[in-house]
Amino acid sequence: MRKETRKTLILPFCFLINIFNAQVGIGTNNPQGALHIDGAKDNPASGTITPAQISNDVIVNKTTGFIGAGVLNPQVQLDMRSAGSENSLGLGTTTMSAVTAGAGATRYDVTSTPVGAKIEVSDGVAWNKAYIAPQKAVVVIRKISSQSIPSASATTIINWNEVRDMSNSFDPSSGEFTAPRDGTYTFLLTFNFSGAVISDGSRVESQFYNPATSTVLASVYKTFGQSMTGTSDDANSTRSTQAGGSSTVTLTLTAGTKVSVRLYQNLTTGSIPLRVTSNASDPANPDDGFNNLTIIEH
Template identity: 55%
Template sequence: MKNRHKGINIILAMSIWCCSIGLISAQAGQTGVGTRNPKGALHIDGAKDNDTTAPTAPTTTQAANDVIVDKTTGFVGVGVLTPAVPLDMRSTVNTDNALGLGTTTMTAAAAGAGAVRYDEVNAPVGAKIEYSDGSVWNKLYVAPKKVVVVARQVSGQNIGNTAADIVNWTLDSQANNIGFAPATGVFTAPRDGKYTFLFTFNLAATMIDDGTRVESQFYRTSGTPAVLARVYKTFGHSMNNETEDGPSGFRMKDTQAGGSSVATFTLAQGATVTVRMLHNLTGGNIPLRVPNNSLPDNPDAGFNSLTIIEH
């Protein structure tokens, strides 16, 4: 009699346990929790939204909250009824298909080759994903999107005998114009590295004096040295008093002063650089040669441009 009561108690305990966790069913070696129609060796319906009246397969939306162990491969699917890899989380319905990783104090050798961890403590200190090669933890390298600034002048600016920042640039929308402020012309390095600056200029035609020059500068707005580089375009002989055929004989000619400057610098993150110009071609201001509209096929377009490339 005692053994009989013991058996009844076990049955009652199992019944209470089953009721506490929800519906459990078994079909031909398949166990379902929360579902009447398990589709794997173990099938858990997290939201209990699968069909409860007929043995039909859950829809894609219903399966999005299911966990399944494939009865053939043993692969685990989270939101996926047919996992294709040992752990498959690629639900086509959920937008939260993310894998959460934590840190570990295990050595890379103890974790084994192929282990992955999220680490903020160990050197280099800072948030990073690391993988084990069986000997050491290696930081996963994610290449940053490199800077390629492309800008041109269409608004015009007067250049005088003292250095002035070139401002009000128009950006090429197709370029990766990271860190460049077109209104001020100031470039801020997004990270430590090498940057090449290419500046081309062309001044409007005017009478210029012999033995003069145009100077372009790559100028650091803070820190020293302030002027990173100077590039000169000199004019030893202008086109004044050139002979021309025709009744006019000798005639004074206007001349366009133009050139290009290129320089490469090693900049620290946050360093700020702008382009400046000055000249002594005449005693007054000379405007940049710019188009009267911003269309790239304008014949005056492209004479004044700035390109910055991160290596």
């Protein structure tokens, strides 16, 4: 009778176990947690692991059981705040009801109408869209570089000094504001000219202008009586007068609409410079702060 011999095949483990510390290392013999997977297999055999090396690892903290994806000491149950550049969480859609998924469940809803795909969170009863408020446009600019406004010609104010633009929607060089979204916007302009001998019945017109369509969207007039112009009524004397004022308009704009500010003046027969500071770094300068524009999205 033939006796059958059996052989046992022993396969090597693809991970290392640190028995003393009860730690398991996959791809590394220097585990830093209860379970440590070195995705890129770039960790040193011993000693300190750098943030760049940790960034491609997955670690289960041996004390808390928290999982760190690229994080050596996770502070929450799942911590992905690593030194790597791929710190994002990928979510998919699900057909589970909010009741089945349970309160706190999160999904990416790709079929949502009419607003398009959105992140949704279950409250245990219904899926609710996570609303992220857009950064509203708030622009504050002032004029500190010289510019003359010619007579009887609407002129765009350019080369503004930008103090604040929270939505990056204003071009200081061209003086053009671009509406970031459909909405309502308020424009507040203050202006002041250098001194000039003003003609009787003259005016300054503030125009809020769309340069793309060559359309005046709104305008505000300010009229002026004559200054001392040297006539017999003025005792044959002349006196320079500074013309200035403010204009406020509210416009309903569609996304992408451009608006720039223009000034028209017929105060004299020649150009008049705007009154701007000669020292922009000195807020106490008497010529500072006369020509400003503020734009606010509601």
